[in-house]
Amino acid sequence: MSEPAIRLAGVGKRYPPREPGVAPLDLLIELDLTVARGEFLAIEGQSGSGKSTLLHLLGGLDRDFIGEVRVLGCDLSALSDQELAALRHAQIGFVFQSFNLLPGLSALENVLLPDFFGEGVPDAERRAREALARVGLADKGQSPPAALSGGERQRVAIARALLARPPLLLADEPTGNLDAQTGEGVISLFRELHQEGMTLLIVTHEARVSHAADRVMVLREGRLAAEPGSKHPLESE
Numbered sequence: 001m002s003e004p005a006i007r008l009a010g011v012g013k014r015y016p017p018r019e020p021g022v023a024p025l026d027l028l029i030e031l032d033l034t035v036a037r038g039e040f041l042a043i044e045g046q047s048g049s050g051k052s053t054l055l056h057l058l059g060g061l062d063r064d065f066i067g068e069v070r071v072l073g074c075d076l077s078a079l080s081d082q083e084l085a086a087l088r089h090a091q092i093g094f095v096f097q098s099f100n101l102l103p104g105l106s107a108l109e110n111v112l113l114p115d116f117f118g119e120g121v122p123d124a125e126r127r128a129r130e131a132l133a134r135v136g137l138a139d140k141g142q143s144p145p146a147a148l149s150g151g152e153r154q155r156v157a158i159a160r161a162l163l164a165r166p167p168l169l170l171a172d173e174p175t176g177n178l179d180a181q182t183g184e185g186v187i188s189l190f191r192e193l194h195q196e197g198m199t200l201l202i203v204t205h206e207a208r209v210s211h212a213a214d215r216v217m218v219l220r221e222g223r224l225a226a227e228p229g230s231k232h233p234l235e236s237e
């Protein structure tokens with residue numbers, strides 16, 4: 001059998017203090033998690049609980065962590081920067097909380113961005129048009145982000161994440177900025193992708209997203225630095 005889509009063991013992240021004299025912030029200590037291939041997992045957590053931090057580790061966007069992160073059979077810490085970039089490019093679709101669309105580009109060009117990086121995407125332009133049609137924006141390819149509604153921007157961001165047809169999609173509060181009806185559209189798109197066999201991990205603070213998932217987990221508030229005197233898991237020898 002192939003490895004699960006995601007396996008985390010003893011994962012933690014330390015953020016340096018934002019101001020001198022303040023303790024560093026330790027998050028996700030001893031976080032263990034396995035996500036099966038083809039599973040749709042929602043992780044709920046309040047603001048500040050570490051959801052974005054977790055997704056950035058899983059998506060290979062932040063390499064500064066302790067513990068083991070395995071994605072699609074690869075130990076992320078063991079990969080070179082180049083190998084990690086290749087994995088991200090071909091296998092991981094990432095939908096950012098703030099969409100991250102480039103304002104100077106059209107919707108279609110934004111969807112095509114992954115093609116400009118790394119090894120490119122075969123038949124990129126056709127796939128980009130298909131991806132836009134897929135999210136219901138076939139006629140908006142020439143529109144710049146500023147001319148699109150919040151829901152449309154989010155769908156452009158999802159189309160971009162789908163361009164390389166990755167087996168794994170990570171999404172950071174994808175309905176956080178959307179009204180109820182637009183949010184429903186995005187959620188049904190996720191359900192469709194799941195039915196087609198994609199593995200989805202979505203972090204959210206919205207129950208309506210969790211309802212669509214196979215499984216829901218809760219991320220508790222990010223743990224703060226250890227109390228004085230106690231040995232902390234992130235403390236080096």
Ligand SMILES: Nc1ncnc2c1ncn2[C@@H]1O[C@H](COP(=O)(O)OP(=O)(O)O)[C@@H](O)[C@H]1O
Pocket residue numbers: 015016017018025027045046047048049050051052053054222
């Ligand atoms: N670059 C950073 N430097 C220091 N602290 C950070 C940084 N990014 C996030 N944090 C802190 O880590 C905690 C978790 O943040 P985040 O993962 O963004 O949570 P969530 O996405 O669940 O709202 C928050 O308390 C946040 O202030």
Ligand SMILES: [Mg+2]
Pocket residue numbers: 051052053097172
């Ligand atoms: Mg966040």
